[in-house]
Amino acid sequence: MCLLLIAWKVHPTCPLIVAANRDEFYRRPTKPIHRWDDGSGIVGGRDLTSGGTWLGVTASGRFAAVTNVRDGKAEGTPPQSRGALPTGFLDSTATPQAYAAAADGDDFAGFNLLASDLDELFWVSNRFDGAGVAVEPGIHGLSNAQLDTPWPKVTAGKAALAAAVSEDSGAPDADVESYFELLHSTDPAPRADLPNTGVGVRREKQLSPLFVRTRFYGTRASTVLRVRSDGSFDLTERTFNSRRQTGETRIEETS
Template sequence: MCIAVFVWQSHPLYPFLLFLNRDEYHNRATEPLRWWEDGETVGGRDLAGGGTWLGCTRHGRIAFLTNFKETSSFPDAKSRGDLPLRYLQSRKSPTEFAEEIQEEVSMYNGFNLVVAHVLSKSMVYITNRPRHGDKDKLVTQVSPGIHVLSNDSLDSPWPKYLRLREGFKRLLSNNEGGEFPVKAMVEEVMTDTVKDQEPELPHVFTPETEYQISSIFVDLLIPAGRFGTRSISALSIKTHGEVCFYERHLEQGDSWKEHTEHFVIPNRSIV
């Protein structure tokens, strides 16, 4: 299941730095990282639903999404990938966007959505599966620091959450506020296949399925087809506005391809 780790407004060089594994069926039609037709937005696209799981704009809008782990879903629900797409193409602040969609969140299967604008230093977490069913907690301001988002609420301490957070913190501390080693993070942490033992599992699905998806990097064969990590993304924004969007994605034939887009948020510093 998808997992992301990010640091927000607490690093001397990176106001925002994110790593995200997208887990999906291998046969689901997907377009890898590229600039979209509007010339303003960059990210991958889910061609089945038309939306995205992670995107960024030239002017500092960011949105990323994970599904909420649950045993049932509504077949006629709206596509969750449309939510980050709508934010990226809007002119609303993160808080305004969160307010706009609150009345319609029940029309989607379970989701976790983070939307941000680096120029205004604003980031919110939106979910339609709040802890303890508390409807007042659909929207939360994200505090500065390191956060992990998987398939439960933001910062839920599942074992693979803890492994990902510790691996990220280790590389951050090893580089003491300097350039972050993106490739090392991808190769050493985001591809980690260590799995949890039965007592540590969340016990939402069957024990065998839970075991197979308990690693940071997922790869398994189930009756519906091969499922697992289709892409590994890294999105960094530096204090002077330089953006680097890296993606390693799986193509047909089990080959991995890398692609990177660079640009600068225009006209102003983001600190």
């Protein structure tokens, strides 16, 4: 997952709204969002290589999502996949703060993790200082650096999300197309605005749009999640390969 846009306690009836793009190699096997049949209660996609997820939610109102940290440095093979981090939180009763504090960064490659139980939302990373930061109410963006780092895609995404949230009724049957429209922006950032993460200018340019598409790597899934105050939610995902949209799935949980 390379972009998470979050409206936290901004909307009057949906305390958590997430619009996210997961970027990954097209060849990596993936299962679209579904209700897991392992007793965990997780609703989300699944990485079929490691068994974890990049974004998930439960009927009890728990939410978690992960991104990698991009710094251009080669890393050895870590003991665990980053996808185990959201899965571990969703399949537990730990508070977001406690889970963030206990996350063992040495077991994983560079990561950002967001975890919420609807009462609180925490961000934690093993590449930046702190054992977890409580996220304040507002519009936030997370890509492959610290929370709210002003990369062009984060800045543009946050502004577009704020506009979409302001027009969202929050009703279960409300149209979520405005969220997908912002997630599908393919406009690259101007060269002068590109971050320097050690991958070179050409690669930075390829990765700068909200929606990434290259020959072998790009946005595999766009996801919109709206969790209401009573714990009910709707989760909609569109999947892609290198050429086109390959599917759409919507899952609803009533209170």
